[in-house]
Amino acid sequence: MYISNVNSASIKLHQIQSNNIQESHTTTLASHDYLTLIYIHKGAAHYETQQAEQVELKKREVLILNPGHSITLSPIRRIEYICVQLTGIIFTSSMQLDTSDSFFHIKQTSSTFKDYLDLALTETKKSYRGTDLLLKKLIECLLIQILRHNELSIKDASMQSKSHEIEQIQAYIRANYAQKITLDSLSEVADINKYYLIRLFKQFTGLSPIDYLIHVRLKEAEKLLISTHQSVAQISDQVGFHSPSHFSKTFKEFNHITPTKYRHTYTPH
Numbered sequence: 001m002y003i004s005n006v007n008s009a010s011i012k013l014h015q016i017q018s019n020n021i022q023e024s025h026t027t028t029l030a031s032h033d034y035l036t037l038i039y040i041h042k043g044a045a046h047y048e049t050q051q052a053e054q055v056e057l058k059k060r061e062v063l064i065l066n067p068g069h070s071i072t073l074s075p076i077r078r079i080e081y082i083c084v085q086l087t088g089i090i091f092t093s094s095m096q097l098d099t100s101d102s103f104f105h106i107k108q109t110s111s112t113f114k115d116y117l118d119l120a121l122t123e124t125k126k127s128y129r130g131t132d133l134l135l136k137k138l139i140e141c142l143l144i145q146i147l148r149h150n151e152l153s154i155k156d157a158s159m160q161s162k163s164h165e166i167e168q169i170q171a172y173i174r175a176n177y178a179q180k181i182t183l184d185s186l187s188e189v190a191d192i193n194k195y196y197l198i199r200l201f202k203q204f205t206g207l208s209p210i211d212y213l214i215h216v217r218l219k220e221a222e223k224l225l226i227s228t229h230q231s232v233a234q235i236s237d238q239v240g241f242h243s244p245s246h247f248s249k250t251f252k253e254f255n256h257i258t259p260t261k262y263r264h265t266y267t268p269h
Contacts, residue, residue: 010088010156011143013135016120020080021045021073028072031065034085037142038063038071039109039117043079047071055105060114062106062146064091067157069102082117086139089154092204106146116141153206165190166204169197170212177216178240183209217241218254225263232259 014034018041021027029038044058057063057073065071067090073079091104120138123131143154155163172189173181186209187194201209217239224235236247251259 011136011139012087013120013139014085014087016082016084016117016124018080018082018121020078021075023075023078026072026074028070029065029083030070031067031085033067034087035067035089035091036065037084037086038065039082039084039114041080041082041114043075043077045073045075045079047073057105060109062109062113064104064106064146066090066102071103082121084117084120084139084142088157090157092153092155093151104150104152106150108149110145110149113142113145116145147206153204155204163204165192165197166201169201169209170205173209173213173216177213177220178238180240181213213240214250214254218251221247221251221259222255222262222266225259226267235259 029036038057039062040057040059042059044056046054046056047063049055056076063071091101093101116138120135123135123138128134146152147154169186169190172186183194183198187197190197192200198208201207201212205212207215220239221235224230224238225232228235230238232248233244236242236244239247241247241250248259251257251262255262257265
């Protein structure tokens, strides 16, 4: 959902190629040292999650493999796919900086996503003037489209050793979101300068610490709106806003819908 600074990341295209897998062939795709994007152009396949669940990967969907992981695809029918391999970045959840996640399944892509891939494929087949620059911009467009519609972030792979401080802050926010939290209090928790904290947190998650706090509070509010009969004012106080009007304004700003309308729309009937 939130877009980190894609332009500042150390992203390099290793390769992009189109391929296919016949219906009768089960194939294991490994990311090795690369972040790998697998876009399904035609057909469908099953893959197995870490919880041993069979999940279907369909046309116009994307599977993201972080470096050092693999996935086994069992085609339901012949699949055609485009594989993009990048260096320099890792995908994480915006809500949890859990780099142990081996893959992410993107179930919706825009109509232009395939256009960017096709143009990138064309550029790699011949050496045009400005090819490297155009490929960089095309990859950035692909990443932005993924980040825009999913609760994911990217982080610079070279900064992975600094993730402990951010994990500590995220855990603290998730455990104490209903309390008053300030940049100063977060700085004390992590024992680092608050301005450095802001910069580092945003590099890892794509969000400022306070935006992350708001996001956590709103997600908890969404759960309570659907699962309880508490009033909007009660929920506002319970998740840490303490001002119903500010809560409603912020909720609508992020979700494009009021809390009351959200409850009516998404509560099971």
